[in-house]
Amino acid sequence: MKNNAASSQLLQSAQSHYASGQVAAAEKMYKEVLQGDPASVQALHMLGVITLTSQRYAESIDWLKRAIKIKKDEPLLHFTLGLALQENGELDEALSTYENVIRLKPDYIQAHLNIGFILDKQEKFDKAELRYKQVIVLQPSAGTYLNLGRALKNQEKFDQALDAYKMAITLKPDYADAYYNLGNLFKIQEKFDEAIPYYAKTVFLKPDMLEAYNNLGITYFAQKKFSEAAETHRRAIALKHDDFESHSNLGAALYEMEQFEEAIKSCHRALEIKPDHAQAYNTLGSALNEMGETDGAIAKFHLSLEIDPTNAEAHNYLANSLRELGKVEEAIKSHRRAAEIKPDDKRFEFDLGFALLLSGQLSEGWQKYEARWEGGTPKKTPLVTTLPQWAGQTPRPGDRLLITCEQGLGDQLQFSRYFSLAADKFKGGVTVIIEGTLLGLMQRSFPGVTVLKEIVADPNTWQWHCPLMSLPLAFGTTLKNIPARTPYLVPDPVRVDAWKEKIATLNLPARVRKIGIAWKPGAAMKIAKFKAVAFQQLLPLLEQSGAAWFSLQKDPDPDNIPGKLIDWSSDFKDFDDTAALMMNLDLIISVDTSVAHLAGGLNLPTWLLNRYASDWRWMRDRDDSPWYPSMRIFTQEKAGDWESVVKRMIAEGFAAN
DSSP states (O other): OOHHHHHHHHHHHHHHHHHHTTTHEEEEEEHHHHHHOOOOOOHHHHHHHHHOOOOOHHHHHHHHHHHHHHTOOHHEEEEEEEHHHHHTTOHHHHHHHHHHHHHHHTOOOHHOOOOHHHHHTTTOOHHHHHHHHHHHHOOOOOHHHHHHHHHHHHHTOOHHHHHHHHHHHHOOOOOOHHHHHHHHHHHHOOOOHHHHHHHHHHHOOOOOOOOHHHHHHHHHTTOEEEEEEEOOOHHHHHHOTTTTTHHHHEEEEEEEOOOHHHHHHHHHHHHHOOOOOHHHHHHHHOOOOTTTHHHHHHHHHHHHHOOOOOOOOHHHHHHHHHHHTTHHHHHHHHHHHHHOOOOOOHHHHHHHHHHHHHTTTTTHHHHHTTTTTHHHSSSSOOOOOSOOBSSOOOOOTTOOOEEOSSSOHHHHHHHHHHHHHHHHOTOOOEEOOGGGGGGHHHHHHHHEEEESSSSSGGEEEESSEEEOOOOGHHTTTTTTTTTSSSSSOOOOHHHHHHHHHHTTTTTTOOTTEEEEEOOOOOOTTTTTHHOOOOOOHHHHTTTTTSSSEOOOSSSSSSHHHHHHOOOGGGGSSSSSHHHHHHHOOSSSEEEHHHHHHHHHTTOOEEEEEEEEOOGGGOOOOOOOOOOOOOOOEEEEESOOOHHHHHHHHHHTTTHHH
């Protein structure tokens, strides 16, 4: 009795010390209890609890198993042992232990929940779902509906997950985690408009939830709302200054906003915090590339790949930069590697197609270029039709073909050469849907086809459909068989005469060469700034004697110096006017824009001002074009170097003056 009384008193003292936070002293006392009473289940259990909370899991398991040997039917002992096993990573044994708890006490809610948690971790989501549903039958709660929603989401049962999350909110209207998970549910389905309000509600209820800010920012980014994304990531950084992900995400948003220097700063900050963050290197390299620092960009992409050799984006970014440097074969290898890593991502297949076309490997290039509908930037929108796409099949007698034009005016001018070839194949007729400003020119140039600016009849009128840029693939185009017979465009003879009369009013001496010039593409073109020549850079050319210079620039340029050009561009109603004026000129000089294609299609002497990286259609290391026999190509010797191009043009065309 005396020993029992002393043991009981020591137990009470140990419990008092434990309750007051004096855990080390309590542990010592419980061990003293066991010296006097080795079968004290209470002491054994509390030692198991103390070692569990201090993360000494092996000791905890040992204490608890000793207790269970003495008292096999106590659910709490089995439950605590399950916790220790779970924390020690012994998940299968933890599961069987929790099942013992439920055998002893079928309504032990937390044991059911912990089984669900382990099944989730083991990615046995269907079994986790059933367990959470059992808990809901026993005791419905917002937290359990949240867990059920996660298990359903992980099985892609999105509608059921939505119902579960909404039930969690019904039970607990201010449940921030439920709103957050609803945001995630819509985000993974790419329903970004629906995700945003839930993330916004999350941060309203829980203003310090960093993950919600980051996912909200990522969602804005996916919607191309880059300014909102940047602001959201800044708010995340205000919460946690050293969160590398927020800095990296901010850098990506700033990059898309073309604030490249600020993007670089954000990426550097992310890498200071986490030096092995591959995505930050990718954004950093992309920003450097945009600033013309291509060698530096390549170095960053290599660093990204050292961290993660399977990063398809980094391989693709590297390939794009290699293309900028003219290292086309190396670029193709990197593009292929990206496509191998992510064969279902059409972006990489599309970019590989560009590189193959640039290298002259047209057959494979056209095939890969078909990925533009899903992989293009921005993604292309194909015609919604049930008509089969014509890819070179032999049509039946009487079959009709519908060709829909896509992309820029230059592409439409270049590939319109295929219209007559298509008409030869389809005796039933060919209809082309073309840009309105090209309508008159195309109708005149291709009398054997029907040229419209919009579909005005039932698509079932035709048996086949082919997008414009798929025609080279359908005709099996290679470098050897490019349909390069020019001219294939026919100007309006009435307008040609009208422009001839207008030029005559200038009373130019017969020996003066009349030269048309275009120095900037349309501002809507994504890489217009790289193709454009600053007007000041053209002055050495424009000041050459023996020439009258005519502006073919449709968009006004504030840097244009009055008096340097004869500028009648405000009188251009459409491309027919541009073509008619050009027919009265001796030479056309143009950057890579629709003017160059129009001149080439008219078979006029044309000089192309070509950037160093070069578009795929001009290829590399060529001063002629397989597409336009009348064209000469003057390519930059290094990126941004228009001065040397202008000097070569002067030497070629004005040295004798």
